[in-house]
Amino acid sequence: MQDPKFFIDEKAESRVYIGNLDLRITEAALIKMFTPYGKILSEEFLWHTRGPKRGEPRGFAFIQFSTKEEAKLAKEKMHGRLACGRPLVVRLASEKYFDEAAQDSSTALGEAKKAGLTGSTLGQTSRSAKIAAIKNKLRALEEEGPSVKKQKQADSDSCKDSLDHSQDKG
Secondary structure: OOOHHHHHHHHHHOEEEEEOOOOOOOHHHHHHHHHHHOOEEEEEEEEOOOOOOOOOEEEEEEEEEOOHHHHHHHHHHHOOOEEOOEEOEEEEHHHHHHHHHHHHHHHHHHHHHHHOOOHHHHHHHHHHHHHHHHHHHHHHHHHOOHHHHHHHHHHHHOHHHHHHOOOOOO
16 A cells, blocks of 8 residues: 555645736636646636635636646746736646745745844744835835836736637747
């Protein structure tokens, strides 16, 4: 009998995380975009279940392929591809977990070291770092010129076209 942990790891290797999804992308469009790369066993399109955004897409999904090779191919071909003017983030589901965990802990630790803080103040530093990052992002968005905003609107208008032709580029 196989070790249950082995089965879970094997399953995770053939599962991809798709992030940075535009809210206009539907489940059907997502499946259509990823079908050329292998047999899709399941798809999880995540929705807000509470609060003011209840019933709206959360902007990410998971697709389970039949093999890890298919999942890797989908990752190679689709990561960074524009869909509705936004670059898709495609990773193996197992990579997503490990990458984010490592990034979160190293960022929080780096911020704590800069501030000269340790131990119980680490949580507060992480919160402060998040606030600073949000402020920097807002500042960068405010500094964008009108031409960038017009380009974003043009990208938004071509959402349906980019979804219809996403397979042409694969």
